[in-house]
Structures are given as C-alpha cells and as structure tokens.
Amino acid sequence: MATPVSTPPLTDPYGIRPEDAVAPPQTLGAIMRRIGPGIILCASIVGSGELIATTTLGAQAGFTALWVILLSCFIKPIIQVEWGRYTIATGETGLESFNRIPGPRLVVGWVVWAWAAMVAVTLFQIGAMFGGVSQVMHQIVPAVPVDAFVIGFLALSLVLLLGGGYARIEHLATIKVGLFTLVTFLAAVVLVRMPQYFSWGQTWEGLKFHSPPGGLTKAAAVFGITGIGASEFFMYPYWCVEKGYARFAGKPDGSAGWRARVLGWTRVMQTDALCSMVIYTVATLAFYFLGAGILKGMGLVPAADKTIETLSNMYTQTLGPWAVWVFYAGAIATLYGTIFAATAANSRVYADMFRMMGFFRRDDYASRVRYRQRLVWALTIIPVILFYVFREPVTMVFIGGMAQFLLLPVIAIGTVYLRHRHLPAGIEPSTSRTVFLWITSSVVVGFGIVYLVSLLR
16 A cells, blocks of 8 residues: 655745744845845836826826925835834734734734725725736727736736745746836836926926925825825735744744844844835836826826726837837736735735634644635636726726725835834934834825815815
8 A cells, every 4th residue: 555645744934933033144246135025026017107197197287296206216215124124023913913003803903804805995905906907908809808817816826826936926927027127227227318208397397395286285196195005004014924033033932143133134024115116116106207297298098998008008109119018018017916916915914813703723834824725716816807897907907096095095104003012122223213203104194184184175
C-alpha cells in the first residue's frame, strides 16, 4: 500500500516566533533587495486614480491644481511610515491596530466597520477598471464586445488570485508599475517640447497656492484621490507583514536585540516607502501634465464609453499615431494590474476582519487562506456587476475616491493615537518625525473638514 504524501504546512507570515528573527540588512544594496510592499502599493495607486481621475482633473482644471497633487504625494507617506513602524514593532495587522481606537463597538470597533464600508464603495472603482481595460481590448479587437472581455478578465483574476501568494503579487506588480510608468513619463517629457500644449509659465502658476476652479472643495477632492488613498493605507501593513518585516523583528520582548531589529527593519520599510513615493509621484505628475496639457488643450474630457479613446490622445499627440498601441498595452497593464493588486489586498484585509470577529483563530493560517479565497470570488464578481449596472467609468472612479477621502482624517488621527498610546518604548520616532506626523495629520484633517462641509451643503 502506497504511503500517502503529506502536504507541507503553510508558512504563516502573521505568526511571530523567536526563531524567525533575522538581522536587518545594513548596506543600501542589501536594503534595496528587501523592498517590495511599496511596489505593490504603487500597483494599486497607479491605476484608475491616475489614468482616469488625475487626467480628468487635468482636463478640467488645467495646471491650477498642481500644488495640491504635489502636497498629497509628498506628505501622506509620513503617515504611511509611522503606521508601518507600529506594524513592525507589534506584529499587529492594519485592522488589528486600528481596532484599538476608542469608540463604539459591535464585536469589532467602529473604524473596522468604517473600513469595510469604504472598501465596499471602492468596488465601484474596481468595476470601472474592469470596464476600462475591456474597452481597451475592444478597441484592439472590435469584433469582441466589451462585456465578453469583462467576463474574460474576471476569469483571469480568479485564476491568478486563487493560486498565488505574496511573491506572485509582488512580481506582477513590479512588471505592471515599470511598464506604463516609463512610457507615460516619456510622453510627458515630449509634452514639454510642445508649446501649443505646455509652458513653464503655466507650471509655475500651478505651484502657487491658488484654488483650482471649484475652490477649496475641488482642492480637497484632488488631495483625496491622488497619492495614497485610504484603502492603500490599510493595505500597506498587510504587505509589510507578508514580506516578513514584522516576523524578522521577532517577538516584542523589549530586549536591546529586539529594538535593534525593529529599528533596522523600520529603515528597510522607510526605504521601501520612499522608493514607492518617487514612483507614484512621477507617474501621477506625468498623467496630470498630459491631462492638463493635451486633453485640456484639445477641449476633451474623458466620459462614458469614450474614456479610453479620449485618453489615448495623450500618447498619440505626443509620441505620434503609432503610440496608440503603446497606450493600449500600458492601459491594460495599469488598469488590470490595479484590479489584481487591490483585490489581493482587500481579500486579505476582509479575511482579517472575519478573524477578528471570531470566525477563526489568529494562528489558524489555513482558515485565513480559505476565507481569503472565498473573498476573492466576491471582490471580483461584485465590481463586474456594478460595471454592468452603471457603465460609467469616470463617475465610478470618483464615487470610490470620495469614499476613500472621507476615511483619510480617521487614518491620520488614528496613526497619531497609536504613536503616542501604544507604540512600544524604545521604538519612537525622532521629535522632528513626530512633529511632521502632527503637521501632516492636521493638513489631512483640514482637507477632510473642507470636503465634508461641501458635501453637507
């Protein structure tokens, strides 16, 4: 009788054991080989928000909102890094840490429920991306209807997400981010040499603190949908955990060796966050410049089933008619890559929410994976249904962006709270970093108040 082959146990990245502790890398080269979570974050950020929302804002407002975009891209990582520091020091997941925030509770805290509601609304954005990438494929193969391509991408998502872990997601995210960011940057460089669409005087005016058309409400909206959004903030601690940063720091025993490992892996995480900030800032600015220069100069605003056709002008007008094929390839990589990265992250966070509600134990990684796979089904099918119902990618992107923006002030205040009330001793950031965290949180809350007041009018 044949001896049954045993299945090796799943490696639990959420479990922290003393033997998992690893000394952090010291040289820049060694640190760069350990980055990765920020690349996945870029795959989520550089998607519908940049390709559709940022270019549409440029087409509507011209260069006047440039200062808001720069402010958004540069200051939000301060919150990201301090939340990452807390994750490495404690090993707590994103929802787990924010479940500590005081307030009403129904099994879990109110922030956890707010996150769940926010992500449910951002499924409009995912639906828009399913529609957008399918529109691109329809442009390439007109004989196949858009709806058929939507079903095809749905099936592809299930195949990729149900059968792979962190490493697959990081590799695909790296390819996606590199492909379209480089091409878009080159198109923006060409734009600079086209005086009919671009001038340095316009750029300089955009750096002055003037309100764009629509006043502070528009400025707040721009701040909310560019750079890191609320959903990306919640994603990042999970990618840091699955990359191993928290596990490598070891159990939080307060020893000198543990503190040294935490601070060392925090430096790795900070480098990771800095690299991702450079990438998505370059990509965001390139998309915005193309929208403000080409689309506004031509009097075009992306809308409905003409979204992709309109956006392609950013490339054909700068690189030439042949570049439409480059745009198609890049748009597919950008939009589908974001579907992939966002669904991979949201399925993990939702699974963690079920764990916190008592559906399985923290050390039961097999159950965590099962819940994650079930959620992949839901988080791919529901956005497709939303696209079939609404069929308006631009509007769907802005609906999702609005939901994310409303949670940003909560994230800012919550990160400050964790820093001062629950961060283990000896891991605290410097005084200057703490001051920057407070300033950044105040700016985020200020924009949030402006936007909330505008919605209540």
